[in-house]
Amino acid sequence: MSELDDLELGHPVFDGDNHYYEALDAFTRHLDPALGRRCVQWCEIDGRKYHVLGGRVSHAVANPTFDPIAKPGCMHEYFRGNPNNVNPLDLLKDREPIRAAYREPDARAATLDDQGLAGCWMFPTLGMIYEEPLRDDPEAVCLTFGAFNRWLEEDWGFNHEDRIFTAPYLTLADAGWAVDELEWALGKGARLIVMRAAAPTTATGRHSPFDDRFDPFWARVNESGVTVVVHAGDSGGSSQGYAPDGFAADFKSGGAGGWKPSIKMFGIEQAIHDYLLSLMLANHVRKFPNLRIASVENGAEFLGDLFRKLRSMDKKAPGYFGEDPVDLFRRHVWINPFWEDDVEQVVAWMGADRVVFGSDWPHIEGMPAPLDYVAETKALAPGDRRKVLYDNAVELTELRPA
Numbered sequence: 001m002s003e004l005d006d007l008e009l010g011h012p013v014f015d016g017d018n019h020y021y022e023a024l025d026a027f028t029r030h031l032d033p034a035l036g037r038r039c040v041q042w043c044e045i046d047g048r049k050y051h052v053l054g055g056r057v058s059h060a061v062a063n064p065t066f067d068p069i070a071k072p073g074c075m076h077e078y079f080r081g082n083p084n085n086v087n088p089l090d091l092l093k094d095r096e097p098i099r100a101a102y103r104e105p106d107a108r109a110a111t112l113d114d115q116g117l118a119g120c121w122m123f124p125t126l127g128m129i130y131e132e133p134l135r136d137d138p139e140a141v142c143l144t145f146g147a148f149n150r151w152l153e154e155d156w157g158f159n160h161e162d163r164i165f166t167a168p169y170l171t172l173a174d175a176g177w178a179v180d181e182l183e184w185a186l187g188k189g190a191r192l193i194v195m196r197a198a199a200p201t202t203a204t205g206r207h208s209p210f211d212d213r214f215d216p217f218w219a220r221v222n223e224s225g226v227t228v229v230v231h232a233g234d235s236g237g238s239s240q241g242y243a244p245d246g247f248a249a250d251f252k253s254g255g256a257g258g259w260k261p262s263i264k265m266f267g268i269e270q271a272i273h274d275y276l277l278s279l280m281l282a283n284h285v286r287k288f289p290n291l292r293i294a295s296v297e298n299g300a301e302f303l304g305d306l307f308r309k310l311r312s313m314d315k316k317a318p319g320y321f322g323e324d325p326v327d328l329f330r331r332h333v334w335i336n337p338f339w340e341d342d343v344e345q346v347v348a349w350m351g352a353d354r355v356v357f358g359s360d361w362p363h364i365e366g367m368p369a370p371l372d373y374v375a376e377t378k379a380l381a382p383g384d385r386r387k388v389l390y391d392n393a394v395e396l397t398e399l400r401p402a
Contacts, residue, residue, distance in 0.1 A: 011386045012118035015370050016336055016393040017231075017296050017358025020166075021066040021102040022126050023155060027051075030154075031147035038140040039147070040130070051126070053133040054140060060129055060234070060247050066102070068095035072361050073368030079340050092364065102362060105160040112163060115361075115370050119163040121229070121393065122156070123194055123296070124148075125363070127169050128233030129247050135201040135236065138173035145169045146181060158190040165397055167194035167229055172209050173202055178217040182224075191397050192227040197275035197298065198235040209275070210282035222288035225400035232297040235271035239263050272298035276333060277306055280325055281313065285332040290402040293333045296358055300337035300346045307349070330354055334392060339367055343388065344379045352384035356392050 023029075027040035041052040049065050051058045063069070070092045078088045100107035112120060127148055134141045149168040152158075156166045168185040170193045172178050185193060199206045207213060221228060234247035243262035272295050285291050310325040321328055330351055336358040337346045347355050359373055360366025367373055377385045 009374065009389075010382065011390055013116065013357070013371060013374075013389045014118050014393040014397075015120040015359050015361065016294070016356040016396075017360050017366075018120040018122045018164075018370075019125050019360070019363055020108075020122055020156065021069065021098060021362075022064075022124065023103055023151065024065060026126070026151045026155075027130070027144060027148050029147070030150040031143065035140070035143055038137055039134070039144040051130075053130060054137055056133065058130075058133060060133075061126060064126060066125075067098040069098050069102070070095055070364045071368075073364070073366050073372075075364045076366075076368055076372075079338075079365055099362075103155070105156050105164055109161055109163055117370055118390065119165070119394075119397075121192065121296075121358070121397070122164055122166045123229070123231050124152075124169060128194075128196060128231055130234075131169075131171055131173070131196060131200075132198070132234040132236040132247065135173070138200075138202050141171050141173040141201075142177040142181075145171055146177070149181065149185065153188050158185065158188055165191050167192045167231075169193075170195050172200040172214050172217065175202075175214050175217055178214070179220055182217065182220055182226075186224055186226065190226065191399060192229050192294075193221075194229045194231050196233040196235055197230050197271040197295075198237075208278055208282065210279055210284045215287075218284070218288050218291070222290045223402050225290055225292070225402060227292045227294055227396045229294045229296050230272065230275060230298070232268045232272075235267070235275075237267045237271050239267070268297075269299045269302045273302040273306055276329070277309060279333075280310055280321075280329055283321065285328060286322060290400065291332050292396060292400065294336065294356060294396055295333065296336040296356070297338070297360055298336075300335050300341045300349070303335065303346070303349045334396060339373055339376060343376055347380065347384060347388070352380070352387045353392060355388045356396070357389045 031039055037055055043050055043052050043057060051064050071094055074091050074094060075088060078086065078091060101111040130144065131141055134144060152166055152168060158166050158168065168190055170178055170181060182193065199208050238245050243264045276295065279285065307326050310329065314321055314325050334354050334356050335346060335350050336356045337343055357373060359370035361370050377388060380388065
């Protein structure tokens with residue numbers, strides 16, 4: 001951002017949705033090789049490397065080595081409305097060698113300087129989609145992400161120069177493991193944790209994340225005041241026969257030219273809708289009143305329907321929530337809209353103090369440059385714009401012990 005632009009904006013910007021591209025040994029460096037068959041291994045097929053998850057080759061990401069890699073925001077035009085009617089697969093063909101900033105914290109800090117950002121939250125790429133393929137072996141899920149988190153702490157740290165805050169990945173596949181892993185992460189300085197919007201599969205089957213069996217984990221989250229980021233990923237949702245099940249991040253759904261739209265493209269919003277609605281219907285935030293939940297890269301268009309459902313239930317079960325459930329929701333939940341969402345409408349739904357900017361940089365569907373998003377906030381009052389672009393994420397980055 002130029003100096004003139006900085007003066008016009010009048011305040012710093014904190015990006016609440018950045019990503020790294022995992023190192024080749026991110027899942028294996030701290031994993032006993034004897035466990036590889038149950039967890040993560042590499043294989044080579046026709047000269048290309050793939051991850052093998054629980055003994056099955058994963059094709060969810062076309063090139064999990066990320067070298068070469070598509071350029072940041074190359075799908076921006078498509079998500080803007082595809083004005084040139086371009087096949088999205090064609091937008092992915094321009095690739096480059098992987099940048100140091102995608103894998104090294106000092107190089108990323110220098111990139112933040114170039115981008116005009118005060119700081120950022122950073123989340124996994126592959127890490128957000130590997131719990132689901134391993135879910136039938138809950139112990140392997142925990143082993144995999146225990147190893148992954150130790151790689152993350154080793155290569156990035158959870159707080160680099162008070163600017164880059166990475167989130168260890170937590171799963172409720174085993175409640176005891178989740179408590180121990182959270183304790184370890186807090187001891188290493190984690191300011192936030194990241195989970196997927198899904199009901200975990202445990203040794204006794206699938207259970208709501210808000211089931212009483214997970215109360216020891218949520219009690220520790222509540223006590224510590226760490227922010228829980230629920231980030232888009234593979235939540236395992238079914239398309240009920242309208243499209244093939246399974247996660248795919250490459251837009252290859254078949255049809256003419258190798259691509260066509262399908263109901264799967266709305267799976268992320270359905271998953272977070274169900275997760276947050278379940279959070280509220282379980283009265284979870286009344287049980288744990290210090291919880292702060294940030295929904296990141298899940299969009300925001302589901303909010304109107306979710307609020308209608310909450311108020312309908314409030315009428316059917318008067319007194320259950322103890323107060324207006326939408327007000328209760330707004331007290332405990334922050335929303336990072338998709339950049340193409342109407343941020344003015346999201347602020348009207350949530351309040352300016354509950355909306356968090358995130359560019360998704362350097363992913364293909366995000367912004368080519370994070371501060372491209374500033375133009376989307378032009379309708380906001382200056383004070384509200386500052387909250388969305390800076391204050392809210394900074395507040396959530398600080399622990400708020402009960």
